[in-house]
Amino acid sequence: MTRDPHSDPKRPTLSRRTFLAGAGGVAASGALGAHLEAAGAEGAQPEPAILRGTVEITLTVNGRARTLQVEPRTTLLSALRDRLELCGTKSVCERGNCGACTVLLDGEPANACLTLAVSAVGRAVTTVEGLGDEGGLSVVQEELCTHDGLMCGFCTPGFAMSLTAVLARDPEASLDRIREGCAGNLCRCGTYPHVFQAGLEAARRLRGGR
Amino acid sequence: MADLPDPPQSAATRVVGARPVRPDGAAKADGSAAYVDDLAIEGLWHGATLRSERPRARFAVDTSALAGSGVVCLTAADVPGRNRIALIADDWPVLADGETNHVGEALALVAAPSRAAAFAALGELRVTYEDLPAEVDLDAALAGSARELAACAVDHGDVEAGLSAAAHVVEATYETAHQEHAYIEPQGMIALPGPDSAVEVVGSLQCPYYVHHALVSLLGCEPDAVRVRQAVTGGGFGGKEDYPDLIAAHAVLLAARAGRPVKLVYDRREDMLATTRRHPSRVRHRTGVDAEGKLVAVDIDVLLDGGAYTTLSPVVLSRAVLHAAGPYACPNVRIRGRVLATHTATNGAFRGFGAPQTQFAAERQMDRVARVLGLDPLAIRERNAYRPGDVTPTGQVLDESASALQCLAEAERRTGFRARWQALEAERSRALDDGRPRAGIGLSLCWHGVGFTGNGERRMESPVAVRLERGGRLAVLAASTDIGQGTETVLAQIAAEAAGVPFEAVEVAPPDTALVPDSGPTVASRTVMVVGGILERAAGELARRVREGAPGLPFAAAGDAWLAEHGPLEVVERYADDGTEFDEETYRGVAYAVHGWGADVVEASVDPDTLIARTERATLVCDVGKVIHPLLCAGQVEGGSLQAFGWGHLEAARVTGGRLEQGSFSTYTIPTTLDAPAMETVLLEHPGGSGPRGAKGVGEIPMDGGAPALAAAIENAVGIAATRIPATPEVLFEAREAGDDDG
Numbered sequence: 027m028t029r030d031p032h033s034d035p036k037r038p039t040l041s042r043r044t045f046l047a048g049a050g051g052v053a054a055s056g057a058l059g060a061h062l063e064a065a066g067a068e069g070a071q072p073e074p075a076i077l078r079g080t081v082e083i084t085l086t087v088n089g090r091a092r093t094l095q096v097e098p099r100t101t102l103l104s105a106l107r108d109r110l111e112l113c114g115t116k117s118v119c120e121r122g123n124c125g126a127c128t129v130l131l132d133g134e135p136a137n138a139c140l141t142l143a144v145s146a147v148g149r150a151v152t153t154v155e156g157l158g159d160e161g162g163l164s165v166v167q168e169e170l171c172t173h174d175g176l177m178c179g180f181c182t183p184g185f186a187m188s189l190t191a192v193l194a195r196d197p198e199a200s201l202d203r204i205r206e207g208c209a210g211n212l213c214r215c216g217t218y219p220h221v222f223q224a225g226l227e228a229a230r231r232l233r234g235g236r
Numbered sequence: 237m238a239d240l241p242d243p244p245q246s247a248a249t250r251v252v253g254a255r256p257v258r259p260d261g262a263a264k265a266d267g268s269a270a271y272v273d274d275l276a277i278e279g280l281w282h283g284a285t286l287r288s289e290r291p292r293a294r295f296a297v298d299t300s301a302l303a304g305s306g307v308v309c310l311t312a313a314d315v316p317g318r319n320r321i322a323l324i325a326d327d328w329p330v331l332a333d334g335e336t337n338h339v340g341e342a343l344a345l346v347a348a349p350s351r352a353a354a355f356a357a358l359g360e361l362r363v364t365y366e367d368l369p370a371e372v373d374l375d376a377a378l379a380g381s382a383r384e385l386a387a388c389a390v391d392h393g394d395v396e397a398g399l400s401a402a403a404h405v406v407e408a409t410y411e412t413a414h415q416e417h418a419y420i421e422p423q424g425m426i427a428l429p430g431p432d433s434a435v436e437v438v439g440s441l442q443c444p445y446y447v448h449h450a451l452v453s454l455l456g457c458e459p460d461a462v463r464v465r466q467a468v469t470g471g472g473f474g475g476k477e478d479y480p481d482l483i484a485a486h487a488v489l490l491a492a493r494a495g496r497p498v499k500l501v502y503d504r505r506e507d508m509l510a511t512t513r514r515h516p517s518r519v520r521h522r523t524g525v526d527a528e529g530k531l532v533a534v535d536i537d538v539l540l541d542g543g544a545y546t547t548l549s550p551v552v553l554s555r556a557v558l559h560a561a562g563p564y565a566c567p568n569v570r571i572r573g574r575v576l577a578t579h580t581a582t583n584g585a586f587r588g589f590g591a592p593q594t595q596f597a598a599e600r601q602m603d604r605v606a607r608v609l610g611l612d613p614l615a616i617r618e619r620n621a622y623r624p625g626d627v628t629p630t631g632q633v634l635d636e637s638a639s640a641l642q643c644l645a646e647a648e649r650r651t652g653f654r655a656r657w658q659a660l661e662a663e664r665s666r667a668l669d670d671g672r673p674r675a676g677i678g679l680s681l682c683w684h685g686v687g688f689t690g691n692g693e694r695r696m697e698s699p700v701a702v703r704l705e706r707g708g709r710l711a712v713l714a715a716s717t718d719i720g721q722g723t724e725t726v727l728a729q730i731a732a733e734a735a736g737v738p739f740e741a742v743e744v745a746p747p748d749t750a751l752v753p754d755s756g757p758t759v760a761s762r763t764v765m766v767v768g769g770i771l772e773r774a775a776g777e778l779a780r781r782v783r784e785g786a787p788g789l790p791f792a793a794a795g796d797a798w799l800a801e802h803g804p805l806e807v808v809e810r811y812a813d814d815g816t817e818f819d820e821e822t823y824r825g826v827a828y829a830v831h832g833w834g835a836d837v838v839e840a841s842v843d844p845d846t847l848i849a850r851t852e853r854a855t856l857v858c859d860v861g862k863v864i865h866p867l868l869c870a871g872q873v874e875g876g877s878l879q880a881f882g883w884g885h886l887e888a889a890r891v892t893g894g895r896l897e898q899g900s901f902s903t904y905t906i907p908t909t910l911d912a913p914a915m916e917t918v919l920l921e922h923p924g925g926s927g928p929r930g931a932k933g934v935g936e937i938p939m940d941g942g943a944p945a946l947a948a949a950i951e952n953a954v955g956i957a958a959t960r961i962p963a964t965p966e967v968l969f970e971a972r973e974a975g976d977d978d979g
Contacts, residue, residue, distance in 0.1 A: 113274035114267015116470075118420055119504045123901035126420060154267035167265035171257050174867045177875065178720025179264025180421040180470025186265060208909045212901060214418050214471050215720045216875025218912040220867070 083147050087112065088156025096143045103127045103138035105146075106153060114154035114183045125211030128184040129153050135191040135210075154183035157190060165231050166190050169224035177215035184211045189225045199229050252733040252929055255867045258725040259744075260468070260718065272424040272439045272467040273501045280426070281308075283490045283500040284354035286344040286361050287510060288336035291579040291894025292370035295336055297344045301360040308347040308494045309357070315454075315489065321481050322453035325385070325546035328582070330454065330485045335368070337544040338581050339895040340510035342482070347490040347498045370579040372894040374518055374541050377576040385542040386550035388557055390571040390823045392629040398533025398568030402524025406605045410521070410597035411960040412943075414889035414896070415514035415882075417586060418906050421470020423479060423511060424501030427487035435488050436463040441480040442472045442717050443757035448749045450481035451488060466747040472719035473879070474585035477759055478547050479511045505899040512584030513889065513896075515540040515552055515575070519560065519597035524568075529609045531566040531620050538573040538594055543582035549575040552583075554689050556590030558827045559940075561629055562598030563640045563683035564620040569629040580894050585759065587876060588939035591684055592883070599680045599944030600959060603951070613679045613948065614654045617644055621681060630818070632826045637924025637932070639859040640681060643835035646857045646918055651837045653679055660952050673841040675852075678948025680836045682940035685828025686925065686933035687762040690818035693829070697810045699753040700770040702731060702778045704805040705743075708792025710735060710778070712744045712771060713806075714755040716763045721935060722868035723763055727771060729864055730764075730928045734772040735779035737791055753808070761832070761933030764864060765925055766811065772928040774809040781805070812926065830925030832932045834858040836877065836941035838913070840949035847965040847972075849950050851881050851913040854942070859920040861932030870917040872934045877915065880942025882907045885950075885963045 080095040087110060094109045103120075106112040106129070116126035120139045127138040130152035157164040163171070166189045176182050185208055192199050192207030199207070204225040205218075213221070263269040286297065299309045312319055312333035321328040332341050344361060348354040371377045399405055425439030435455070441447055444464040451462045464484070469476065483500055490498040502510070517540050524533035538560055542549040557573035606616040621640035627633055647653060656677050664674065687693050701713035712731050718724045728742040735742075745751050755767050779791065782805070786794035798805055816826035839853040856873050863869050886905050890897045898904035923930020947958035956971050 107274075111276075112267075113270070116271075116421070117273065118422065119901050121900060121902065124420065158266060163262060163265055167262075170265045171261040174258065174261070174722075174871055176258065176261055176264045176720075177722075177871060178419070178421065178469065178471040179260070179269055180271065180419075182264045183267045186267075205909045210908075212420060212906060212908060214420050214473070214879070214906060215871070216878035216907075216912070217871060218878070218909050219874055219915055220871060221909075 081144065083144055085143065085146055085151055086149070087151045088153060098142070098144055100143045101139055102129065102141040102143045102146050102151070105143035106138060112153050112155050116180055116183060123212070124181070125184040125188065126181050128187040128211065130187055130191060133191065133194060135188050154186050157186060164190065166193065166224070166228045169228040170221070173220045173224040173227065175217050175221035175224040177217050181211060181213045185213070185221050189221070189228065192225065193229050193232055197229060197233050199225065201226060250733065251729045251739050252862070252864050253866070254729070255865055256725065256729065256739045258722055259728070260724055269468045271421055271470055272426060275426060275438065275467065277426065277428065277497045279496045281347045281349055281494050281496055281498045282351040282354045283345060283347045283487060283498045284358050285342050285486065285500070285506070286346070286358055286363070288332065288339055288341040288343055290336060290365050290367055291339050291372050292368045293336055293365040294334060294368065295343060295363055295365050298362040299344065301362070302346070302357055305357070307353070307357040308490055310345045310489055310493060311343070314493070317454060317456055321485060322450050323478065323481065323547055324550055328545040328547060330482065338579050340581050341544070342486065342510070345486050345490055347494050370894055372579050372891060374516065374539060374576060374578070377578050383577040385546045385575040385577050386553045387574045388554055388823060389573065390557055390569060390629045392631070393568035395533045395535050395568045395570040399522065399524040399535065402532045403527040404608050405522060405524045406601070406608050407522045408601060408604055408959060410519050410600055412517045412593045412596055413962060414516050414891065415586060415887055416508055416889055416904055417473045417475030417513070418904065419471030419473060419475055422502045422504055422507040423476065423483055424499070425480060425483040425487045426497060426499045427484065427491035428497040429491045429495060433457065434461045435491065436465070437484045437487060438465040438467050439480060439484060440469045440476055441466055442469070442476045442719055442759065444717065444747045444749050445715055445754040446477070446757055447481055447484045451484060454485050455488070462749070464749045466717050469717065469719045473587045474589065474759070475512060476719065477585040477757065479584065504901070508896060508899050508904065510581060512547070512582055514586035515542065515549070515583040515590065515593065517556070517593035519594055521597060521601040523601055523605055525605055525609065529606070529611050529616050529619050531564055533568040534561055534566050536560045536571045538571065540575045540590070540593070541578050541580070541583060542575040543578055543580045545582045547582050547584045549583070551689065552585070552590040555685070556594045558630065558685065558689065559591040559683065560594035560598060562595055562602065563622050563681055563833065565622050565626045571629065580891055581896070587879065588936045589760065591936070592880065592939045592943065595682050595940045596944045596961065599682070600947060603948050604957070612654055612657055614644065614648060617679070617681045622683070628827070630827045631824050635830070635924055637830060637861065637922045639833045639920060639922040640683065642920060642922065643833050643857045643859055644681060646920060647679065647835040647837050647855060650857070650916065650918060651855050653677060653837050657952060664953070664955055671845055673843050674953040676840050676842060676949040676951065676953025678838050678840070678945040678952055680941035680945035680948065682834050682937060683831045684761065684937035684940055685831050687766045687829055688760050690820055690827060693766055693811050694813055696756045698756045698766060698770055699808050699810050700755045700767055700774055701753055701806050701808045702771065702774040704778060704782065704795050704799060706796060706799065708737060708741055708795045710737060710742045710775065712742060713752045714767055714771065715747055715752050716755060716767050717747045717758045719758065721872060722865060723758065725868060726764055726864045727768060730768045730771050731775040734775035734928070737779070761935040761937070763935070764931050765830070765927030765933040768928045768931060769926040770809045770811060774807045777809065778805065778807040814926065830932050832859060832861070832934065832937040834937050834941050836945040838942070838945040838949045840946060840953060842950055842953040844954055847954070847968040849885050849963065851911070851946055854913045855916045855918065856938065857918045857920065858934065858937060859922050859932070860934045861923045861925065861927060862921050862929040863919050864928070864931055866919065869919055869934055873917045873938045874915050876936065876938025877942040878907050878912055880939050881913070881946055884943035884946040884961050886911065888962055888964050
């Protein structure tokens with residue numbers, strides 16, 4: 027049973043993300059694109075006075091190559107939410123205070139709001155949508171449900187990413203390790219004890235305890 | 237749809253008291269839950285709000301730069317009708333009209349095809365101000381106009397006679413600061429214009445029918461022309477009780493002018509600047525006790541800072557005053573309460589609704605009185621705590637579910653509070669100046685009236701419906717919103733238990749004014765007790781009719797037989813008047829149908845040099861009447877307590893020149909995983925009231941006891957009385973310098 031007010035089939039105008047699909051930016055500046063490409067090369071020193079227009083980049087998100095147009099100043103958060111229709115990553119503070127936009131870059135947690143989309147080129151980006159396999163929840167996500175490390179759920183994607191990163195790095199993670207690993211994620215509902223329980227239980231299961 | 241089997245009729249399979257996984261859980265864990273900013277809508281425009289930079293000024297907005305740009309721009313002149321949000325008083329403008337009364341007030345609105353274009357358009361607007369004298373805090377208001385937004389009083393016995401006869405009279409003043417809700421999801425609303433001037437809004441909100449009422453009043457239209465739906469909502473805590481009325485009004489006006497859907501989603505800075513906060517308070521106590529420490533008279537003066545407009549202040553004050561004497565019996569009580577207007581952002585509903593402020597003062601005062609008498613904090617509370625049969629200051633006789641003493645006993649049993657407190661008191665008196673953190677332990681006892689104050693529930697009626705669906709399934713129709721606390725889950729449990737069907741057979745309809753009746757707002761800890769109690773009767777009645785119609789058949793078959801024979805079956809129940817009365821003029825009578833009770837023990841450590849306090853451990857004893865869902869219930873206790881600890885020592889909100897200095901989570905620091913103490917939650921069940929199986933509500937009482945218990949622990953650790961919160965190092969330092977210590 028679901029209470030998503032937008033799943034009502036009688037309400038077709040509110041299908042999720044339909045509008046933004048295909049709504050890309052203006053044409054790319056080829057010259058700037060080349061500039062940025064050069065920036066990635068060893069020893070290059072790009073010094074464009076003003077970065078204007080958009081560039082085409084290809085991001086690897088949840089294992090899929092996604093090509094999109096972004097401005098150089100576009101954050102990874104904006105690219106994910108506004109261009110790639112991946113809205114599980116939340117926009118809350120836009121200054122790295124709260125962790126609700128946590129994603130994994132090559133397995134390491136990062137604030138998508140403080141990461142430029144262009145700087146994620148060539149790295150494996152994992153979002154909350156990429157944690158489970160084929161429509162199922164990951165072990166961490168399952169335990170967040172079981173222990174109600176959720177409540178309002180707005181911070182949950184960020185916690186799921188941080189917990190995943192902690193347990194990948196340290197399968198024997200202790201309570202203190204989990205606590206530290208989630209210290210950059212704010213939850214105002216105060217589910218922290220339940221998140222800790224979920225993390226400990228997920229660690230146990232991932233070690234083969236069940 | 238497959239028929240579901242009847243559950244075996246044994247206590248072990250009871251739905252109430254079990255812990256089913258919340259139905260909305262998986263979508264939250266996998267990121268697919270659609271909050272308002274995740275919705276994409278064909279042809280959507282984005283709104284933005286021009287905000288006042290001055291606490292009080294005459295102003296004019298020059299919009300000429302936007303002429304011909306295609307951007308929609310609205311000022312007060314474009315608001316139809318009375319330019320007011322319909323709430324208790326009629327003073328809250330949709331858009332300020334020529335004069336602004338607080339920094340962050342909405343002066344004008346724009347809408348454009350993109351968010352960037354909307355904010356660029358804001359930059360084109362020119363505002364000229366002519367400053368007027370502003371009163372930006374309680375001191376300024378008291379020295380100035382002292383304009384009252386609300387006032388009320390409670391009188392019981394003869395206070396002056398009681399004070400004259402007292403062995404000791406103890407007097408002190410306590411202060412609490414603003415608190416920001418800091419729900420992680422910022423506020424937001426989308427308005428969609430429909431045909432024939434109908435309008436629909438979907439957004440982040442607690443009370444769909446509040447928004448509905450405000451919009452119908454604003455537009456002067458028929459109720460059916462407005463539809464309000466809740467998107468998945470990322471926390472509320474009261475902050476999405478009143479303020480969404482205004483955002484919805486803004487979005488609707490922009491959408492009507494643009495002729496297309498418009499979204500208004502605040503960013504964090506804007507949300508903290510403009511939306512409501514907890515009322516700051518100043519509470520003076522004069523307490524008379526006899527030689528044994530029994531209360532003989534209390535005289536309390538409650539002052540709240542209401543901010544610029546009335547919004548919900550009269551009701552907040554009412555609850556503040558009714559809880560101000562704490563959970564203690566006293567024959568002579570006088571309480572005076574006032575809310576003064578200041579030129580700051582309006583203060584509004586926030587979990588606890590005035591009671592945390594006055595109970596902070598009451599609890600700290602009990603500790604102070606105990607010190608005067610040489611009693612420990614547990615002893616003075618045991619001596620004075622309400623027993624069943626005691627009479628409150630409004631003349632209400634407390635029933636058997638008044639469990640203050642049981643809460644205290646459980647807290648003592650779990651923590652050994654008394655011995656620990658005494659040991660730490662002794663240790664402090666001979667503490668070496670070695671710079672090591674000092675340990676302290678503190679205790680609080682609180683009560684919290686469940687449901688609306690006074691006659692509120694009688695006025696509401698609160699229709700709740702249960703509808704029979706095919707296959708023995710039930711649909712629950714209520715306006716209660718899930719803002720994280722688990723409403724959808726516990727209402728399904730209550731209906732399933734009452735009807736004798738499995739949890740999975742119940743579906744709770746989305747809070748949508750086109751689908752559900754107005755069963756009242758999601759506030760005042762009323763969802764489980766009031767709405768749940770009505771639902772319990774409706775579900776039970778529906779099941780009775782179905783089973784009587786086809787005795788012996790499984791429920792699913794009996795239900796289908798009913799539908800085939802009689803057609804649709806929907807049972808509507810309403811609030812049942814229990815015959816009690818409350819006089820809103822004299823404040824005499826039954827103020828609340830029932831109360832929750834709680835005792836908190838907090839262990840803290842305080843650095844004697846920096847005065848930085850840490851909450852190390854908390855034992856949270858809470859009598860909720862009946863636990864519907866142990867996991868969700870504990871979550872409410874822990875989460876509310878953590879907000880109370882944040883308010884108590886971390887969340888510094890400083891208003892300077894009428895402007896909140898803190899505009900982000902870097903400067904307004906809410907508790908992180910590293911700040912959360914180890915919490916032991918103990919749920920007691922002393923059933924009472926009309927709630928399902930005697931459940932009394934749990935949403936707010938955890939906000940009451942945390943801060944005073946923490947402040948008491950700080951005092952126990954370093955001897956600073958901590959009469960003002962948040963007890964930041966700066967506040968504690970000032971208190972120590974002022975000599976307000978007993979170390």
